Amino acid sequence: MSWSASIAAATSVLGFIFALALLDQYRTRRHAFQLVWALGMVFYGLAAGCEAVAASSGWNGLLFRTYYLTGAVWSVAWLGLGTAFLLARTRFGYAFAFSLLLAGLFTFLAEQRYQYVGGSTASTIYLIAAVILAGAIATATYFQDPRWPILAAVAVVGATVLSLFLMVTISIPPPGYQLDPATAQPVFDPLPGSLRLLTPYMNVTGAFSLLLGAIFSTYVFMPKRRVLEYSLDASQPGDVLLFNLFIAPVAIAVNFVASIPGAVRALVAGTINSRVPAMILIAIGAFIPTVTDSASRFGATGFREMGHFLGLIFIFAGFLVSSDVFNEVRIPFTRVVLRPARHEG
Helix, strand or coil, rough: CCCHHHHHHHHHHHHHHHHHHHHHHHHHHHHHHHHHHHHHHHHHHHHHHHHHHHHHHCCCCCHHHHHHHHHHHHHHHHHHHHHHCCCCCCCHHHHHHHHHHHHHEEEEEEHHHHCCCCCCCHHHHHHHHHHEEEEEEEHHCCCCCCCCCHHHHHHHHHHHHHHHHHHHHHCCCCCCCECCCCCCCCCCCCHHHHHHCHHHHHHHHHHHHHHHHHHHHHHHHHCCCCCCCCCCCCCCCCHHHHCCCCHHHHHHHHHHHHHHHHHHHHHCCCCCCCHHHHEEEEEHHHHHHHHHHHCCCCCCCCCCHHHHHHHHHHCCCCHHHHHCCCCCCCCCCCEEEECCCCCCC
């Protein structure tokens, strides 16, 4: 087995182990974000498994279709949706709404640039859907309705079902896949625009949700020093709230930087909330594959599989650190406890 196949296989195995551990935690604790993240990890493991098989014995039509759906469309979006459910009782709904709106806009602009076959109508529909759902999520967040992640799930689940339907109903010319002659990586030119445009729609939503969620959680649970004041209280007048929404990103960034020394001291003293280091690790894990995947598009494919593996390691480490996700660490579906339960205030 080649080096790339071995790394992809290790990533796949770790992804499935991770999914089992999350399902075990959901079985006993019943937190929706654990189930959503478990599905995301299943998709992550399947995509890596497709890469492993292809690196060992070559691509075929079924591998290509499975890899596209699980890796290029579903996995990141479902991990980002898990973050939405984790932060359901916070103002993170505004950030998710922004992520979804940005995804719709990016999808529309991607079609304007590349002009995929059959993509013009689809890009407009995806943009309209993103605007409507983003507005609904922001409104629910404004009214402090913790059910706003259900609206986020409408976007992700809807796109998942649509992508599966489109993949099942399309015909791909023989041999059923296409590879880049320079990188030997699968390219998605044989796919119709309506299906290809779901990649930016889902990935931008999921990636920004993961990254912004990590920053948001770190900021909320770290010892803070407020240099700039702002408020997202829904009871304030509408014009004041809009102004605060506008300045909040700047205020959070400034306050975040000012709070780092205190957070470091709390981390060394062991008094920091587990969400802070957990979310930092998750952010790193989301960032690494983004960099290596981008590099592979320019011919630097040597670190692609390693990027996926390292990204999963960091995300797994972040979940293990967080008492929200793994309060008690044990061998899945057994009573063998590897780390006893913790309780944080």
